Amino acid sequence: MSKISIDKDCCKGCFICLTVCPKGIFKKTKKRNKYGTTMPEAVNTDECVQCRMCERMCPDGAINVEGGDNNEN
């Protein structure tokens, strides 16, 4: 099982994570960070295959994936 963290102060709400995740883990929410940015959240994390595309593609390095055999943390 994966633990997917999003650093709310780094996220700029581009939602690239929604497009790159092959399992549709990220969903838009109405939550905002202190800068007023609309945040995604990770749901159904049991479905995560630890491909780490979200970590690689997030332009702000806001995502951290823990868990799985290829854990590099």
Ligand code: SF4
């Ligand atoms: S890709 Fe990164 S910066 Fe963009 S919405 Fe997702 S977590 Fe936020």
Ligand code: SF4
């Ligand atoms: S590691 Fe892969 S499957 Fe898991 S949330 Fe990120 S992009 Fe989706």
